Amino acid sequence: MSTKVQIQNAKKSHIKEHNPILNTVTFLVMLIVVLACIIPFLYIIAMSFSSAAAITNSRVYLWPVEFTVEAYKSVYEYPNFFRAYGYTFLYTIVGTGISLVMMVLFAYPLSKDWLKGQGAVMKLVVFSMFFSGGLIPNFLLINSLHLVGTVWAMLLPYAINQFNLIILINFFKSLPSEIEEAAVIDGLSYFGILVRIVLPLSGAALATVGLYTAVFFWNNWFAPLIYLKSSQYPVMMLLRNIVNGRTMIVDNGGMGEKSSLSISIKSAVIILSSLPIILIYPFLQKYFVKGMTVGAVKG
Amino acid sequence: MGKRSKALSNMEHVKKVSFRHYLGRYWQFYAMMLLPLAYFILFKYVPMFGNILAFRHYKPLAGPYGDRWASAGKVWPEPFRYFEQFLLVDKFWVAFKNTLIISLENLVINFPFPIIFAILLNELRNLKLKKFVQTVSYVPRFVSTVVVISIMSELLSPTLGMLTRLIDMVFGVGKIFYMNEPQYFRMLYILTDMWQFTGWTAIIYLAAITGISSDMFEAARIDGASRFQQIIYITIPTIMPTIMVMLILNVGHLLSLGFEKVLLMQTDKNVVVSDIIDTYVYRYTLGSSSPQYSLGAAMGLFNGVIGLILVSISNFVSRRLTGNSIY
Numbered sequence: 001m002s003t004k005v006q007i008q009n010a011k012k013s014h015i016k017e018h019n020p021i022l023n024t025v026t027f028l029v030m031l032i033v034v035l036a037c038i039i040p041f042l043y044i045i046a047m048s049f050s051s052a053a054a055i056t057n058s059r060v061y062l063w064p065v066e067f068t069v070e071a072y073k074s075v076y077e078y079p080n081f082f083r084a085y086g087y088t089f090l091y092t093i094v095g096t097g098i099s100l101v102m103m104v105l106f107a108y109p110l111s112k113d114w115l116k117g118q119g120a121v122m123k124l125v126v127f128s129m130f131f132s133g134g135l136i137p138n139f140l141l142i143n144s145l146h147l148v149g150t151v152w153a154m155l156l157p158y159a160i161n162q163f164n165l166i167i168l169i170n171f172f173k174s175l176p177s178e179i180e181e182a183a184v185i186d187g188l189s190y191f192g193i194l195v196r197i198v199l200p201l202s203g204a205a206l207a208t209v210g211l212y213t214a215v216f217f218w219n220n221w222f223a224p225l226i227y228l229k230s231s232q233y234p235v236m237m238l239l240r241n242i243v244n245g246r247t248m249i250v251d252n253g254g255m256g257e258k259s260s261l262s263i264s265i266k267s268a269v270i271i272l273s274s275l276p277i278i279l280i281y282p283f284l285q286k287y288f289v290k291g292m293t294v295g296a297v298k299g
Numbered sequence: 300m301g302k303r304s305k306a307l308s309n310m311e312h313v314k315k316v317s318f319r320h321y322l323g324r325y326w327q328f329y330a331m332m333l334l335p336l337a338y339f340i341l342f343k344y345v346p347m348f349g350n351i352l353a354f355r356h357y358k359p360l361a362g363p364y365g366d367r368w369a370s371a372g373k374v375w376p377e378p379f380r381y382f383e384q385f386l387l388v389d390k391f392w393v394a395f396k397n398t399l400i401i402s403l404e405n406l407v408i409n410f411p412f413p414i415i416f417a418i419l420l421n422e423l424r425n426l427k428l429k430k431f432v433q434t435v436s437y438v439p440r441f442v443s444t445v446v447v448i449s450i451m452s453e454l455l456s457p458t459l460g461m462l463t464r465l466i467d468m469v470f471g472v473g474k475i476f477y478m479n480e481p482q483y484f485r486m487l488y489i490l491t492d493m494w495q496f497t498g499w500t501a502i503i504y505l506a507a508i509t510g511i512s513s514d515m516f517e518a519a520r521i522d523g524a525s526r527f528q529q530i531i532y533i534t535i536p537t538i539m540p541t542i543m544v545m546l547i548l549n550v551g552h553l554l555s556l557g558f559e560k561v562l563l564m565q566t567d568k569n570v571v572v573s574d575i576i577d578t579y580v581y582r583y584t585l586g587s588s589s590p591q592y593s594l595g596a597a598m599g600l601f602n603g604v605i606g607l608i609l610v611s612i613s614n615f616v617s618r619r620l621t622g623n624s625i626y
Contacts, residue, residue, distance in 0.1 A: 019525060019526045019527060022422060022526055022527055023422075025419065026419045026422045026423060029415075029416065030419070030420070030423065030428075030432050033416065033432060033435075033436050033497070033498065034432055034435050034436070037435045037436055037438055037439055037494070037498070038435060040450045040451075040454060040494075041438070041450075043450075043453070043454060043461055044453060047453060055459060056459070058459060058464055060461075061461060102334070102335045102338060103335070105331045105332070105334060105335050106331075106332060106335035106336065106339070108328075108331060109328040109329070109331050109332045110332070112328065115325065115328055116321065116325075117329075121332070121336065124339070124340075124344070125339070128339075128343040128344065128347070130551060130606070130607055130610050131347065131603055131604075131606070131607045132346065132347060132603065133343075133345070133346025133347045133348075133349045133350055133599070134346075134350070134580070134595075134596065134598075134599020134600065134603055135577070135580055135581065135584070135585070135595065136349075136352065136580070136584055136592050136595040136596040137345075137346040137347070137348075137349025137350055137363065137596055137599070138346045138349075139584075139585060140349060140362075140363035140592060141341075141345055141346050141349060141363055143363070144362055144363045157342050159338065159342075160335060160339055160343075189327060190325075190327040190328060190331075191327055191331070194331070215441055218443070219442070219443030219444070219445075219446075220443075221445050221559070222559050222562075226585050236443050236446075239443075239445050239446065239449060240445045240563065242449075243445065243448065243449045243452060243563070263453060263456070266449060266453065267453065270446055270449050270450060270453075273443070273446065274441075274442045274443070274446050277441050277442070278438060278441060278442070281437065281438075281441050282434055285434060285437070289433075289502055289506075
C-alpha cells in the first residue's frame, strides 16, 4: 500500500518536474543573458574590421562589412600605442608579482588562529574594508612619499587587497594541518613549510587571487590619471583619452570619413586592450569560481 | 605579604620565559608578517588618519596633515570651516541626493537580478549549456570600466550607433544622443552595472544553492512539491543567510558608487543628475587647477563616516530580523 502511494507520488512529481512555464522562462532568461554579453563584443569586432564607408552608411551590425584591417594598421602605426601596451604589461606583471608575495607572506601567519596577535591583526584588516582614507588622504600620502610621477605609484598602493587576502587566508586554513605538523617534527622551519609544502598545494588559490590582481592592474586607469605622467600611461588611459577625444583623432560624432575611421580605430583599441584578459580567464575559470565562493562565504 | 610578592615575581619570571620561548618558537610567523603589516599600515591606516586634514589647513609642502588647525568659518566655529563649505552649499546636497537616488535605484534593480539568474541557472538540466552560459556571463566582469563605457558610447553613438539606429527604426524617436541626455543617465548606469556584474555576483548565490543537500529536494519531491514550490520553500530560505550578508555589504556601500564609471559617463549636459559626491570631491580637488585638499578630505570623511554608520545599522537590523550578520 505505502509503496503504491510512493510510486503514485513519484509519478505525480515526475509530471510536475516538467514545468513548461518555468522551463520557458529559464530558457528565455539564459538566451537574453548570453546575447546581451556577446552582442556588444561582436558589434565592436565588426566595427573594427569594417570599412569607413560601410560604417558611415550605417551598414554594419554584427558582421564586418567590406572587411579591412585599416583600423589595426592605424593603431599599429601609432607610436604611443606600443609604449602604452608595454606599460600595461609592466604594471600587470610586476604589480601582480609584488601583490602575491605580500599577500602570501601576510595570509600564511594570519591563517593560524592560535597565533598570538592574529586576532588583532585580522580586526585591523576587516575594519579597513569598511572605513578608509578617502581620495585626498591617499593622494597626499603618495605625494608626500614622492611617488607621484613614478611607476611605483601604480604598483605599491594596491599590493594588498583585503578581499583577496581573505580568500588566501581561508584557503590556507582549509589545508590539512597534519602535513605541517609532520614537517615541524622533521625539523623544517615555518618559512620552509610555506615555500616547500603550503605553496605547492595552493595552486588554485594563487591562480584565483593572481587573476583578480592581474585584472585589476590591467584595467586600472584612474591611478594612472592622477599619479602618472602621460609618457607612463597604460593602454586603458590611452583608450580613455580616445573616448574623451583627447588623443589621435577627434571624434565629434560627425558623419565624415574621418569620424568613421576613428570609430573603427577606437573599436580596434578596445579589442586589443581587452583581448589578453578575455583569452586567459576561461582557462582559470574552474579556480576562480571556487576562490570567489570561499572568500565570499567565509569572509 | 613578602611571600606573595615573591610568588608574583616568580610568576612574572615564568611568564617572561614562556614569552621568550613562544617567540623563539614562532618568530618566523611574525617575521613573515612584518613587511606586509608595515605596508598595510602605511597604505591603509596612514590615509585613514590622514582624514584629520578635514579639520586642518592645507599648505603645499607642509605634508599631508596640513600646517595648522582650520580657522573658524563664517557660521561654524573652528575647526569646522571646511565642513561648512560643503554642508551649507546646495550643490553638494544635489550631489548627495544624486548619489542616494542612483544607489537606491541600482540596489533595487540590480540586487535581486543575480539571485534570480542563479536560481534559474540551477534549473538548467543540461550541464554543458549551464557551463557555457556561466562562462559567457563572466566576460563583462573582466573588462575595464573604460572599455564598458567605450563600447556603450559606440553602441549609442548619436549618428552611427547600432542601438541608436535600431531604437529609431522600431520606435521612430529619432537619433538621440542618449549618453548626453540627463533623463537616460541613471538607466544607462544601472544597465551597465547589470551587464557587468550579474553573472559574476550570481557565482556566490549559485555556490550557496549547490551547497543545499539534495535530500531536501528529494523529500520535497516525494511530498509532491513542484519545481516552483521547491524554489520558493527550499532554495530561497536556504540561501537567505547569503542574501542577507550580500545585502548588508551593498547597503554599506550605498554612498560609494562606481565613481570611475560616473566620471567617465559625465558630460556637461548630464551633470545635473550625474554629479555624485565622489565626482564633486574630484572636481574641487584633483580635477581642479587650484585644488582644495582640506575641503576634499572633509567631504571624503563625511562620506566614509556615513558609510560606516550604514553598514553598522544594516548589520544590526539584519542580526535582529534574521540572525545573520557579518560581525
